[in-house]
Amino acid sequence: MDVFEVDGQEVLIVHVEGGEIRAYDPVCPHQDHPLIEGEFENCILTCSAHLWQFNAISGKGVNPEGVSLNAYPAKVENDHVYAVLPANN
Numbered sequence: 001m002d003v004f005e006v007d008g009q010e011v012l013i014v015h016v017e018g019g020e021i022r023a024y025d026p027v028c029p030h031q032d033h034p035l036i037e038g039e040f041e042n043c044i045l046t047c048s049a050h051l052w053q054f055n056a057i058s059g060k061g062v063n064p065e066g067v068s069l070n071a072y073p074a075k076v077e078n079d080h081v082y083a084v085l086p087a088n089n
Contacts, residue, residue, distance in 0.1 A: 023074035023083035
């Protein structure tokens with residue numbers, strides 16, 4: 001996983017099992033803590049602040065349930081990763 005800037009906005013890019021790419025908001029929805037500081041193991045992304053966990057494939061909360069990461073469409077094309085983010089207003 002890594003954080004990149006796309007059109008002035010940061011995005012967390014995660015390479016999940018099977019070679020797929022996922023793009024998410026780079027901060028935990030709990031208290032806006034940077035997810036890049038957390039751990040990524042077995043497709044589970046764990047925030048380092050309060051150990052909230054998310055399924056990296058779906059973005060849905062594992063612990064606690066009922067929460068999710070903001071996800072963005074992403075694809076790999078010609079060895080480049082593309083993410084579609086909402087417009088900055």
